[in-house]
Amino acid sequence: QQQVKQSPQSLIVQKGGISIINCAYENTAFDYFPWYQQFPGKGPALLIAIRPDVSEKKEGRFTISFNKSAKQFSLHIMDSQPGDSATYFCAAGRKGGYQKVTFGTGTKLQVIP
Amino acid sequence: ETGVTQSPTHLIKTRGQQVTLRCSSQSGHNTVSWYQQALGQGPQFIFQYYREEENGRGNFPPRFSGLQFPNYSSELNVNALELDDSALYLCASSSLASNEQFFGPGTRLTVL
Numbered sequence: 001q002q003q004v005k006q007s008p009q010s011l012i013v014q015k016g017g018i019s020i021i022n023c024a025y026e027n028t029a030f031d032y033f034p035w036y037q038q039f040p041g042k043g044p045a046l047l048i049a050i051r052p053d054v055s056e057k058k059e060g061r062f063t064i065s066f067n068k069s070a071k072q073f074s075l076h077i078m079d080s081q082p083g084d085s086a087t088y089f090c091a092a093g094r095k096g097g098y099q100k101v102t103f104g105t106g107t108k109l110q111v112i113p
Numbered sequence: 114e115t116g117v118t119q120s121p122t123h124l125i126k127t128r129g130q131q132v133t134l135r136c137s138s139q140s141g142h143n144t145v146s147w148y149q150q151a152l153g154q155g156p157q158f159i160f161q162y163y164r165e166e167e168n169g170r171g172n173f174p175p176r177f178s179g180l181q182f183p184n185y186s187s188e189l190n191v192n193a194l195e196l197d198d199s200a201l202y203l204c205a206s207s208s209l210a211s212n213e214q215f216f217g218p219g220t221r222l223t224v225l
Contacts (some may be wrong), residue, residue: 006155006207010224015122032212034212036216041218041219042218042219043117043203043205043216043217044156044203044216045216046169046213046214049212054159057195071222089156091155093212100161100169101146101205101212103156104136105154105155106154106155
């Protein structure tokens with residue numbers, strides 16, 4: 001059962017442009033929404049995360065927007081750079097019991113010069 | 114501060130064999146989770162260990178098993194390997210008080 005849906009599957013953005021990746025979740029028990037960046041041959045690296053009590057979080061060029069009523073959240077990468085070319089995963093997790101992070105299917109981002 | 118490390122980096126096995134993968138958690142972390150990442154897919158949760166006991170399990174059969182040691186390092190064991198077990202196996206460590214998980218570089222397992 002796919003609990004976190006991610007789109008688009010791939011994305012090509014010109015250098016300096018804005019990259020936008022969208023995710024939707026089903027389980028309202030989720031209360032932690034991280035984004036991971038993964039380069040080929042490497043493990044996912046935590047990029048930025050948000051909790052549902054805020055609608056937006058910004059760290060440098062990376063911004064998460066969160067819409068609790070729509071059960072959607074998105075990652076915006078401002079001023080995209082070729083070094084941002086990687087696969088990005090949204091995820092959702094919840095406290096209590098045990099920690100488990102449910103990942104989306106990933107978005108392969110390519111930033112072209 | 115040492116990050117999460119995994120060994121080996123790559124491994125090739127044949128169908129029916131058994132494999133053991135190892136993970137050393139990040140300093141200060143007492144919880145280890147294992148994920149399977151098939152090519153082109155997101156990581157899928159296998160199970161989590163806390164205080165040397167399995168603390169939660171995803172939709173994986175019992176031939177996937179694990180251990181956590183007093184120093185919080187961990188092993189993932191897979192018996193009776195199948196072709197579909199070919200994947201990148203990721204270990205992530207965290208403290209139980211936080212959702213934040215930090216991943217190792219993974220072990221690439223190929224089953225022939």
